[in-house]
Amino acid sequence: MNCQTTEIKKGIKFHFIDTKNFKTNLYAIFLATPLKRETVTIDALLTAILRRGCKEMPSQEIISKKLEEMYGASFDCGIEKSGDNHVIKFYLEALSEEFLPQKEELTKKCIEILFNIVFNPLIENESFKEEYILGEKENLKQIIEGKIDNKGKYALDRCIEEMFKNEPYGLYKYGYVEDIDKITGKDLYRRYKELIETCKIDIFCSGTVEKEKMITLIEENEIMQNLKERTANYKVNNEKTEAKKSEKENVIEDHMQVNQGKLVLGLNIAIANNDARFATSVYNAILGGGANSKLFQNVREKESLAYTAGSNYNRQKNCIFIRCGIEINNYEKALNTTKKQLEDMKQGNFTDKDIENAKNLIIESVKSITAEQDTEITYYYGQELAEEKTTIQEYEEKIRAITKEQVVEIANNASINTIYFLRD
């Protein structure tokens, strides 16, 4: 299992993952551009408008019918933050040809559909279709306002917003309601052209298609031939660029009509050496990675304070988020128990068995990457953006080699940046 990369032209790469694990082939195009307050909303709006139709297939209905004819191929697009980049993702999933009831050629169609939607939009008078712009503006407002709907996710987003105030990563990926109305059709088209000419473009294919055939299909595609070479404009984030120490704990409390309180702690990690991320992964797994972790064992099992209690490591930004869903009155108790775990980590109050368990957990999850097509694509894309290549084999070796001293060192360089609490 591996991922082979070919440069189609400067700034545009094709990544091929050869796998027989699936009934489907998955094709994807990712566009990466630096996250900025000025463009975050317009980029989210653009993504939604592109989805509505392109020159060849001018409406969603036409696109959907075409995909349904291809045995329920499915198109999807979305927008993500990856470190300080705004990444626009387009996916098309279709059955492998060997599982069709009748023989049919789908690969070429898939590439054409994807390229058309992303690079050959429906343009009228230097603008997108007015009806689509108006409709998607309204939708985007609803999506942004909808961030309150999932309280757990909302609490995490708010913690990130506070922790990265006035920094790109603190921006909300769908942008801001107050920006929407003033965006004009001309602005959108201008931004679209700028984005397509400057962004980093990565094309992925995972499945049973032949690599050479894919490259030929891409290179001979007229739309691809018309794309310009570029010095791709995007941000490289990794543990070396993002090592930070927090000087004081920023305490934030929001009120909403909730039955359960959501406690989120954002931690910075201040070690910039090469393999720090592997040690940080182990640190995070011991602290809050699973049922054996300190947070799960103490906050949930021993003190019965929560149903959810754990932590996640965000590698691109080199920070850890601790999350617990708790009884609102137990805020102090849960916070103290959480802090006690951080202190124990600093003191090295964990066993060799804890380290072993944590390593097993990480290695298992890394080995499982190949079990899902989009997860595998996301893994390699993350490496592409961080400008590094670690095979799954190497990853395992690096994790195995982490010592207790390295984990304690991470613990002593972890500092609480933000304590966020969502309550009634």
Next chain:
Amino acid sequence: MKIIESSRIKEKAYIEKLENGLTVIIIPKENTNKKYIIWGTHFGSIDNRFIMPKTQEEVFIPDGVAHFLEHKMFEQKNGTNSLDTLMALGIDANAYTTNDHTAYLFECTNNFYEGLDELMDYVQNPYFTDENVEKEKGIIGQEIKMYDDDPGWQLYMNAMDCMYKENPIKIDIAGSVESISEITPDVLYKCYNTFYHPSNMVMVVCGDFKPEDLLEEIKKRLIPKESQSEIKRIYPEVEKTINKPYKEVEMEVSTPIFAIGFKDIESLKENRSEIVRKHIAIEILLNLLIGKSSDLYKELYESGELLEEPSLDYEFSDEYSHILISGQSKNPKKIQEKLENKIEELKKGLIQEDFERIKKKVYGDYVIEYNSVGDIARMFLADKMKQINSFDYIEEYDTVTKEYTEEVLKNVFKKENIILSVVKSKVTK
């Protein structure tokens, strides 16, 4: 072992019913390093009244026992917790409870047989004490509160309330803080001894295995148990009408969410392959009605009344059966009205071209289910609980004709069986 297969998607399943009554289903997958096992008992939140086969005692249990039992199974007599033990092996383990079954599972790339030791040990050895039962009430209490804040779950529970008067599907799977306060080790043991008998359980494994060898490994780990006669479950009579057509609550959501339900009162208990055909027809109909390429979806999306395509579900067992169309809209009543009109329009006859196209799409949807070992195993388990062979969805597909689908449309999508559940927005500052 009995072998069933689907030549179309090139998959096989090996099935064996062991002497003690346990059904084992193994689906070999050569190309993957991932292994997935799930062990389920036919005991869910709706099984709240039954007669214990051994004593003939009738038992009526508090809401949420099946789920509570699921939580408590991990606790071991020697003080360890099986979830921790499995995780320590690098194994991703979990459990869940549904309306009609409870399942224990794990997935891994390494240490499968060590995991199997632990799984089969803890599921066969319950250990409930006053102390460990009390402790769990705090944790599950928080789980219940998490769902109290989940608008989607409240929407679903209210839809059930609209459709059913007495049916236990109305019961929240986790119960309530009050109902779980009544749970004791004695209740848990009664349920365990009744429902965790091998004859009431199904084990499904998917991954790179030789089925015969794996079956031997499973047999070795089974604890002998006396045979047990069938469990008599007592459910209220199937209700022929809906409970109420509309229910709304207010929660802190940005845009209202809605679920339009169709209660399906046509019983197909006797004929399993008919159930599969009907299910396929309903999937096709839902897509024709309000799927991504439908006129109705286009209209609702373009007028801003729908934010994205609604989710379309058909849920059924012998005790309940209904369709749910749910999504987000500022005007749920209007969606219902337009949907009703569209149904009447389709009842005049489906368009051949649309029918064929959607049928192709639905075929793809079924094949995609076979992309992951976890999806495959969970699907085989859930279907087996309903006495369905999962491959039938691929194999029966050809027999679903336009005429048959039109008949299902008339029988199931009836105006008098529609309900609407809405969570309205109430924004506090």
